[in-house]
Amino acid sequence: MSRILCVDDEPAILRLLTVVLAVDGHEVSHAHNARDAIVLLERGGIDAVLLDLGLPDRDGLELLGAIRSIAPLPIVVVSARNDVREKVTALDLGATDYVTKPFDGDELRARLRAALRNREVAPVADVVEFGPVRLEIDHHRALVHDQPVTLTPKEFALLRALTEGRGRVLTHAALLEQVWGKAHRDDVEYLRVAVRALRLKVESDPSQPMLIRNEPGIGYRLGGGAT
Structure with a gap:
């Protein structure tokens, strides 16, 4: 079981993510804005982040960079922004993956599993x-x-x-x-x-x-x- 931080300002989305992630036994923490997300991340114990880009107090792309400076966690962007340039920017800034809203729960779970596996992979061997x-x-x-x-x-x-x-x-x-x-x-x-x-x-x-x-x-x- 992993502890997943879901960062989104829509309560309905956070409830949905909690239900979807519970299928794989994950423990879910919520943050409605960037400030709360940073507080939870600095406390430690987070294994991965699901991040919306449209936050009320800070642009999600800026927060993505801040998360990277705190800990090398898998970050899966879950956003309604569907522009290819936004996706490329997020991935170049260090996002592990990008899922567009509305999302399929099974696909999101699969991408998160892949992101978590990647964290566990040791540096490339001979x-x-x-x-x-x-x-x-x-x-x-x-x-x-x-x-x-x-x-x-x-x-x-x-x-x-x-x-x-x-x-x-x-x-x-x-x-x-x-x-x-x-x-x-x-x-x-x-x-x-x-x-x-x-x-x-x-x-x-x-x-x-x-x-x-x-x-x-x-x-x-x-x-x-x-x-």
């Missing part, structure tokens, strides 16, 4: 396994179903970046900067080409990818989420 893929960092080698596959340096770096961000949505800009450098933060086509090539090598069915998943207009995640 060998990482996910699904049928085995990534040997030191040897710069990848295997799928125990068979070696040849990856270009950029494909390997991209797969490693996705592995290090397991459970999170990684924005186009973040992946481009990490793999290609800051000068290529806007070269999304570089990323799309590399993802297509990587899927052909590691996915059982590249037309229906299950490992490298797309968040349209935002970025990619390793497993889970949208196709």
Whole structure:
């Protein structure tokens, strides 16, 4: 069981979140504004945060940064703001995931579970396994179903970046900067080409990818989420 802080100024939403999270046995704390959220976070004992962006006393994006400075907690934004730029900004500021209101309870629970798992994952080891893929960092080698596959340096770096961000949505800009450098933060086509090539090598069915998943207009995640 985890203790989840839900930050939202709508009592009805807080009640709904409490019911949804109770299915997985979570203990839920409420904050109706940024001030109360900071007080609860500074007391400690919080395992993850569900954060609305439309708060009465402080913009949620600003609060997101403040939470990051207090503790490295998973933060799932739950907001009616559906603009892709808002989502990208939140993720670039350190949000683990982004769910749009009105939300499906099962999807929210799944994304929160992924966020909590990501918190428990140790720093990337020399060998990482996910699904049928085995990534040997030191040897710069990848295997799928125990068979070696040849990856270009950029494909390997991209797969490693996705592995290090397991459970999170990684924005186009973040992946481009990490793999290609800051000068290529806007070269999304570089990323799309590399993802297509990587899927052909590691996915059982590249037309229906299950490992490298797309968040349209935002970025990619390793497993889970949208196709």
